[in-house]
Amino acid sequence: MSVILPFADRAEGGRRLAGRLAPLGLEGAVVLALPRGGVPVAREVADRLGGPLEVLVTRKIGYPPSPELGVGAVAEGGEPVFDHGLLRRLGLVPGDLAGTVAAERAELDRRVRVYRGGRPLPEVRSRAVVVVDDGLATGGTARAALRAVRARGPARLVLAVPVAARSTVGALAGEADEIVTVAEPESFHAVGQWYGDFDQLTDADVLARLGRRKEDV
Structure with missing residues:
Protein backbone atom coordinates (compact mmCIF):
# COMPACT_ATOMS: atom_id res chain seq x y z
CA MET A 1 0.00 0.00 0.00
CA SER A 2 1.46 3.34 -1.01
CA VAL A 3 1.74 6.02 1.65
CA ILE A 4 1.59 9.72 0.87
CA LEU A 5 3.98 11.79 2.97
CA PRO A 6 4.29 14.12 4.71
CA PHE A 7 1.33 13.87 7.05
CA ALA A 8 -0.46 17.21 7.32
CA ASP A 9 -0.04 17.16 11.10
CA ARG A 10 0.07 14.79 14.05
CA ALA A 11 -3.71 14.36 14.08
CA GLU A 12 -3.65 13.08 10.50
CA GLY A 13 -0.79 10.76 11.38
CA GLY A 14 -2.88 9.50 14.29
CA ARG A 15 -5.95 8.84 12.15
CA ARG A 16 -3.95 6.89 9.62
CA LEU A 17 -2.20 4.96 12.39
CA ALA A 18 -5.56 4.19 14.01
CA GLY A 19 -6.66 2.68 10.71
CA ARG A 20 -3.71 0.27 10.84
CA LEU A 21 -4.50 -0.67 14.44
CA ALA A 22 -8.26 -1.11 14.08
CA PRO A 23 -8.16 -4.67 12.59
CA LEU A 24 -5.74 -6.02 15.20
CA GLY A 25 -8.17 -6.89 17.99
CA LEU A 26 -7.11 -4.03 20.26
CA GLU A 27 -10.55 -2.67 21.11
CA GLY A 28 -10.54 -1.16 24.60
CA ALA A 29 -6.73 -1.27 24.91
CA VAL A 30 -5.04 1.18 27.25
CA VAL A 31 -3.41 3.84 25.08
CA LEU A 32 -0.29 5.45 26.57
CA ALA A 33 1.05 8.53 24.80
CA LEU A 34 4.63 9.74 25.03
CA PRO A 35 4.33 13.50 25.58
CA ARG A 36 4.39 15.89 24.25
CA GLY A 37 4.33 14.97 20.55
CA GLY A 38 2.68 11.59 20.93
CA VAL A 39 -0.45 12.96 22.58
CA PRO A 40 -2.34 14.28 19.52
CA VAL A 41 -1.48 11.05 17.68
CA ALA A 42 -2.68 8.92 20.60
CA ARG A 43 -5.89 10.95 20.92
CA GLU A 44 -6.94 9.69 17.49
CA VAL A 45 -5.89 6.13 18.32
CA ALA A 46 -7.79 6.03 21.62
CA ASP A 47 -10.92 7.44 20.00
CA ARG A 48 -10.81 4.74 17.32
CA LEU A 49 -10.06 1.85 19.69
CA GLY A 50 -12.43 3.02 22.41
CA GLY A 51 -9.84 2.65 25.16
CA PRO A 52 -8.63 5.00 27.88
CA LEU A 53 -5.92 7.53 27.00
CA GLU A 54 -3.15 8.52 29.40
CA VAL A 55 0.35 9.90 29.18
CA LEU A 56 3.49 7.92 29.97
CA VAL A 57 6.16 10.49 30.70
CA THR A 58 9.67 9.88 29.38
CA ARG A 59 12.79 12.02 29.32
CA TYR A 115 -0.52 16.15 33.27
CA ARG A 116 -2.06 13.84 35.89
CA GLY A 117 -1.97 15.77 39.15
CA GLY A 118 0.47 13.12 40.40
CA ARG A 119 -2.07 10.32 39.94
CA PRO A 120 -0.58 6.91 39.11
CA LEU A 121 -0.74 5.36 35.69
CA PRO A 122 -3.82 3.24 34.96
CA GLU A 123 -3.59 -0.45 35.80
CA VAL A 124 -2.30 -2.37 32.78
CA ARG A 125 -1.68 -5.84 34.21
CA SER A 126 -3.23 -8.50 31.97
CA ARG A 127 -4.54 -5.81 29.56
CA ALA A 128 -3.55 -4.87 26.02
CA VAL A 129 -1.48 -1.68 25.94
CA VAL A 130 -0.61 0.51 22.95
CA VAL A 131 2.34 2.90 23.45
CA VAL A 132 2.11 5.78 20.96
CA ASP A 133 4.55 8.46 19.81
CA ASP A 134 4.64 10.76 16.78
CA GLY A 135 7.62 8.97 15.27
CA LEU A 136 10.58 6.72 15.87
CA ALA A 137 14.08 7.98 15.14
CA THR A 138 16.77 6.49 17.41
CA GLY A 139 14.22 4.73 19.62
CA GLY A 140 15.81 5.61 22.96
CA THR A 141 12.70 6.99 24.66
CA ALA A 142 10.49 4.29 23.16
CA ARG A 143 12.78 1.57 24.52
CA ALA A 144 12.65 3.07 28.03
CA ALA A 145 8.87 3.40 27.81
CA LEU A 146 8.33 -0.16 26.63
CA ARG A 147 10.52 -1.63 29.36
CA ALA A 148 8.69 0.39 32.02
CA VAL A 149 5.32 -0.85 30.73
CA ARG A 150 6.50 -4.44 30.27
CA ALA A 151 7.46 -4.53 33.96
CA ARG A 152 3.79 -3.87 34.81
CA GLY A 153 2.67 -7.15 33.22
CA PRO A 154 0.48 -6.28 30.24
CA ALA A 155 -1.11 -9.14 28.32
CA ARG A 156 -0.07 -7.57 25.00
CA LEU A 157 2.29 -4.67 24.36
CA VAL A 158 2.18 -2.76 21.07
CA LEU A 159 4.32 0.18 19.97
CA ALA A 160 2.53 2.33 17.39
CA VAL A 161 3.91 5.32 15.47
CA PRO A 162 2.93 6.95 12.19
CA VAL A 163 6.49 7.05 10.85
CA ALA A 164 9.70 5.29 11.80
CA ALA A 165 13.27 4.65 10.76
CA ARG A 166 13.31 1.07 9.46
CA SER A 167 16.54 0.19 11.25
CA THR A 168 15.09 1.36 14.57
CA VAL A 169 11.98 -0.77 14.12
CA GLY A 170 14.27 -3.76 13.72
CA ALA A 171 16.34 -2.82 16.76
CA LEU A 172 13.22 -2.55 18.95
CA ALA A 173 11.58 -5.75 17.74
CA GLY A 174 12.25 -7.60 20.99
CA GLU A 175 10.88 -4.83 23.21
CA ALA A 176 7.22 -5.06 22.09
CA ASP A 177 4.94 -7.86 20.97
CA GLU A 178 4.19 -5.86 17.83
CA ILE A 179 5.36 -2.61 16.25
CA VAL A 180 2.81 -0.93 14.00
CA THR A 181 3.73 1.89 11.62
CA VAL A 182 2.15 3.69 8.69
CA ALA A 183 5.43 4.43 6.90
CA GLU A 184 9.09 3.46 7.19
CA PRO A 185 10.83 5.74 4.66
CA GLU A 186 14.16 4.73 3.16
CA SER A 187 15.86 8.04 3.96
CA PHE A 188 15.08 9.01 7.54
CA HIS A 189 16.80 11.96 9.21
CA ALA A 190 14.28 13.29 11.73
CA VAL A 191 10.65 12.73 12.68
CA GLY A 192 9.71 16.31 11.85
CA GLN A 193 10.58 15.95 8.16
CA TRP A 194 7.51 13.72 7.69
CA TYR A 195 4.96 16.26 8.95
CA GLY A 196 3.76 19.44 7.27
CA ASP A 197 2.92 20.95 10.66
CA PHE A 198 5.33 19.84 13.38
CA ASP A 199 4.98 22.71 15.84
CA GLN A 200 6.33 22.14 19.32
CA LEU A 201 3.54 21.49 21.82
CA THR A 202 3.10 23.05 25.26
CA ASP A 203 1.82 21.54 28.48
CA ALA A 204 -1.47 23.34 27.78
CA ASP A 205 -1.71 21.62 24.38
CA VAL A 206 -1.24 18.24 26.05
CA LEU A 207 -3.91 18.94 28.66
CA ALA A 208 -6.35 20.10 25.99
CA ARG A 209 -6.01 16.85 24.07
CA LEU A 210 -6.44 14.88 27.27
CA GLY A 211 -9.65 16.82 27.93
CA ARG A 212 -8.24 18.40 31.07
CA ARG A 213 -7.59 21.87 32.34
CA LYS A 214 -4.66 22.82 34.52
CA GLU A 215 -6.96 23.37 37.48
CA ASP A 216 -8.31 19.82 37.06
CA VAL A 217 -4.96 18.16 37.81
Whole structure:
Protein backbone atom coordinates (compact mmCIF):
# COMPACT_ATOMS: atom_id res chain seq x y z
CA MET A 1 0.00 0.00 0.00
CA SER A 2 1.46 3.34 -1.01
CA VAL A 3 1.74 6.02 1.65
CA ILE A 4 1.59 9.72 0.87
CA LEU A 5 3.98 11.79 2.97
CA PRO A 6 4.29 14.12 4.71
CA PHE A 7 1.33 13.87 7.05
CA ALA A 8 -0.46 17.21 7.32
CA ASP A 9 -0.04 17.16 11.10
CA ARG A 10 0.07 14.79 14.05
CA ALA A 11 -3.71 14.36 14.08
CA GLU A 12 -3.65 13.08 10.50
CA GLY A 13 -0.79 10.76 11.38
CA GLY A 14 -2.88 9.50 14.29
CA ARG A 15 -5.95 8.84 12.15
CA ARG A 16 -3.95 6.89 9.62
CA LEU A 17 -2.20 4.96 12.39
CA ALA A 18 -5.56 4.19 14.01
CA GLY A 19 -6.66 2.68 10.71
CA ARG A 20 -3.71 0.27 10.84
CA LEU A 21 -4.50 -0.67 14.44
CA ALA A 22 -8.26 -1.11 14.08
CA PRO A 23 -8.16 -4.67 12.59
CA LEU A 24 -5.74 -6.02 15.20
CA GLY A 25 -8.17 -6.89 17.99
CA LEU A 26 -7.11 -4.03 20.26
CA GLU A 27 -10.55 -2.67 21.11
CA GLY A 28 -10.54 -1.16 24.60
CA ALA A 29 -6.73 -1.27 24.91
CA VAL A 30 -5.04 1.18 27.25
CA VAL A 31 -3.41 3.84 25.08
CA LEU A 32 -0.29 5.45 26.57
CA ALA A 33 1.05 8.53 24.80
CA LEU A 34 4.63 9.74 25.03
CA PRO A 35 4.33 13.50 25.58
CA ARG A 36 4.39 15.89 24.25
CA GLY A 37 4.33 14.97 20.55
CA GLY A 38 2.68 11.59 20.93
CA VAL A 39 -0.45 12.96 22.58
CA PRO A 40 -2.34 14.28 19.52
CA VAL A 41 -1.48 11.05 17.68
CA ALA A 42 -2.68 8.92 20.60
CA ARG A 43 -5.89 10.95 20.92
CA GLU A 44 -6.94 9.69 17.49
CA VAL A 45 -5.89 6.13 18.32
CA ALA A 46 -7.79 6.03 21.62
CA ASP A 47 -10.92 7.44 20.00
CA ARG A 48 -10.81 4.74 17.32
CA LEU A 49 -10.06 1.85 19.69
CA GLY A 50 -12.43 3.02 22.41
CA GLY A 51 -9.84 2.65 25.16
CA PRO A 52 -8.63 5.00 27.88
CA LEU A 53 -5.92 7.53 27.00
CA GLU A 54 -3.15 8.52 29.40
CA VAL A 55 0.35 9.90 29.18
CA LEU A 56 3.49 7.92 29.97
CA VAL A 57 6.16 10.49 30.70
CA THR A 58 9.67 9.88 29.38
CA ARG A 59 12.79 12.02 29.32
CA LYS A 60 15.88 11.84 27.17
CA ILE A 61 19.20 11.64 29.01
CA GLY A 62 21.55 13.95 27.16
CA TYR A 63 25.34 14.02 26.91
CA PRO A 64 26.19 16.91 29.26
CA PRO A 65 28.51 18.86 26.89
CA SER A 66 25.92 18.51 24.09
CA PRO A 67 22.51 17.81 25.69
CA GLU A 68 20.82 17.34 22.33
CA LEU A 69 22.84 14.11 21.93
CA GLY A 70 20.81 11.44 23.66
CA VAL A 71 22.80 8.76 25.45
CA GLY A 72 19.80 7.20 27.15
CA ALA A 73 16.28 7.77 28.42
CA VAL A 74 14.14 7.22 31.48
CA ALA A 75 10.41 6.57 31.77
CA GLU A 76 8.27 7.00 34.85
CA GLY A 77 8.32 3.88 36.97
CA GLY A 78 11.36 2.53 35.14
CA GLU A 79 15.11 2.53 35.39
CA PRO A 80 17.34 4.56 33.03
CA VAL A 81 18.07 2.82 29.75
CA PHE A 82 21.44 3.74 28.22
CA ASP A 83 23.03 3.37 24.81
CA HIS A 84 26.06 1.55 26.15
CA GLY A 85 27.87 1.52 22.81
CA LEU A 86 27.61 5.30 22.61
CA LEU A 87 28.71 5.66 26.22
CA ARG A 88 31.83 3.63 25.50
CA ARG A 89 32.66 5.80 22.50
CA LEU A 90 32.28 8.88 24.67
CA GLY A 91 34.43 7.41 27.44
CA LEU A 92 31.57 7.39 29.97
CA VAL A 93 29.89 4.96 32.32
CA PRO A 94 26.31 5.33 33.60
CA GLY A 95 27.51 6.61 36.96
CA ASP A 96 29.02 9.66 35.25
CA LEU A 97 25.49 10.76 34.35
CA ALA A 98 23.96 10.57 37.83
CA GLY A 99 23.44 14.33 37.98
CA THR A 100 21.83 14.44 34.56
CA VAL A 101 19.56 11.52 35.42
CA ALA A 102 18.50 13.22 38.66
CA ALA A 103 17.63 16.42 36.77
CA GLU A 104 15.61 14.54 34.18
CA ARG A 105 13.75 12.59 36.88
CA ALA A 106 12.84 15.91 38.51
CA GLU A 107 11.44 17.22 35.20
CA LEU A 108 9.67 13.90 34.67
CA ASP A 109 8.01 14.21 38.09
CA ARG A 110 7.00 17.81 37.29
CA ARG A 111 5.28 16.72 34.10
CA VAL A 112 3.46 13.88 35.90
CA ARG A 113 2.11 16.48 38.34
CA VAL A 114 1.09 18.80 35.48
CA TYR A 115 -0.52 16.15 33.27
CA ARG A 116 -2.06 13.84 35.89
CA GLY A 117 -1.97 15.77 39.15
CA GLY A 118 0.47 13.12 40.40
CA ARG A 119 -2.07 10.32 39.94
CA PRO A 120 -0.58 6.91 39.11
CA LEU A 121 -0.74 5.36 35.69
CA PRO A 122 -3.82 3.24 34.96
CA GLU A 123 -3.59 -0.45 35.80
CA VAL A 124 -2.30 -2.37 32.78
CA ARG A 125 -1.68 -5.84 34.21
CA SER A 126 -3.23 -8.50 31.97
CA ARG A 127 -4.54 -5.81 29.56
CA ALA A 128 -3.55 -4.87 26.02
CA VAL A 129 -1.48 -1.68 25.94
CA VAL A 130 -0.61 0.51 22.95
CA VAL A 131 2.34 2.90 23.45
CA VAL A 132 2.11 5.78 20.96
CA ASP A 133 4.55 8.46 19.81
CA ASP A 134 4.64 10.76 16.78
CA GLY A 135 7.62 8.97 15.27
CA LEU A 136 10.58 6.72 15.87
CA ALA A 137 14.08 7.98 15.14
CA THR A 138 16.77 6.49 17.41
CA GLY A 139 14.22 4.73 19.62
CA GLY A 140 15.81 5.61 22.96
CA THR A 141 12.70 6.99 24.66
CA ALA A 142 10.49 4.29 23.16
CA ARG A 143 12.78 1.57 24.52
CA ALA A 144 12.65 3.07 28.03
CA ALA A 145 8.87 3.40 27.81
CA LEU A 146 8.33 -0.16 26.63
CA ARG A 147 10.52 -1.63 29.36
CA ALA A 148 8.69 0.39 32.02
CA VAL A 149 5.32 -0.85 30.73
CA ARG A 150 6.50 -4.44 30.27
CA ALA A 151 7.46 -4.53 33.96
CA ARG A 152 3.79 -3.87 34.81
CA GLY A 153 2.67 -7.15 33.22
CA PRO A 154 0.48 -6.28 30.24
CA ALA A 155 -1.11 -9.14 28.32
CA ARG A 156 -0.07 -7.57 25.00
CA LEU A 157 2.29 -4.67 24.36
CA VAL A 158 2.18 -2.76 21.07
CA LEU A 159 4.32 0.18 19.97
CA ALA A 160 2.53 2.33 17.39
CA VAL A 161 3.91 5.32 15.47
CA PRO A 162 2.93 6.95 12.19
CA VAL A 163 6.49 7.05 10.85
CA ALA A 164 9.70 5.29 11.80
CA ALA A 165 13.27 4.65 10.76
CA ARG A 166 13.31 1.07 9.46
CA SER A 167 16.54 0.19 11.25
CA THR A 168 15.09 1.36 14.57
CA VAL A 169 11.98 -0.77 14.12
CA GLY A 170 14.27 -3.76 13.72
CA ALA A 171 16.34 -2.82 16.76
CA LEU A 172 13.22 -2.55 18.95
CA ALA A 173 11.58 -5.75 17.74
CA GLY A 174 12.25 -7.60 20.99
CA GLU A 175 10.88 -4.83 23.21
CA ALA A 176 7.22 -5.06 22.09
CA ASP A 177 4.94 -7.86 20.97
CA GLU A 178 4.19 -5.86 17.83
CA ILE A 179 5.36 -2.61 16.25
CA VAL A 180 2.81 -0.93 14.00
CA THR A 181 3.73 1.89 11.62
CA VAL A 182 2.15 3.69 8.69
CA ALA A 183 5.43 4.43 6.90
CA GLU A 184 9.09 3.46 7.19
CA PRO A 185 10.83 5.74 4.66
CA GLU A 186 14.16 4.73 3.16
CA SER A 187 15.86 8.04 3.96
CA PHE A 188 15.08 9.01 7.54
CA HIS A 189 16.80 11.96 9.21
CA ALA A 190 14.28 13.29 11.73
CA VAL A 191 10.65 12.73 12.68
CA GLY A 192 9.71 16.31 11.85
CA GLN A 193 10.58 15.95 8.16
CA TRP A 194 7.51 13.72 7.69
CA TYR A 195 4.96 16.26 8.95
CA GLY A 196 3.76 19.44 7.27
CA ASP A 197 2.92 20.95 10.66
CA PHE A 198 5.33 19.84 13.38
CA ASP A 199 4.98 22.71 15.84
CA GLN A 200 6.33 22.14 19.32
CA LEU A 201 3.54 21.49 21.82
CA THR A 202 3.10 23.05 25.26
CA ASP A 203 1.82 21.54 28.48
CA ALA A 204 -1.47 23.34 27.78
CA ASP A 205 -1.71 21.62 24.38
CA VAL A 206 -1.24 18.24 26.05
CA LEU A 207 -3.91 18.94 28.66
CA ALA A 208 -6.35 20.10 25.99
CA ARG A 209 -6.01 16.85 24.07
CA LEU A 210 -6.44 14.88 27.27
CA GLY A 211 -9.65 16.82 27.93
CA ARG A 212 -8.24 18.40 31.07
CA ARG A 213 -7.59 21.87 32.34
CA LYS A 214 -4.66 22.82 34.52
CA GLU A 215 -6.96 23.37 37.48
CA ASP A 216 -8.31 19.82 37.06
CA VAL A 217 -4.96 18.16 37.81
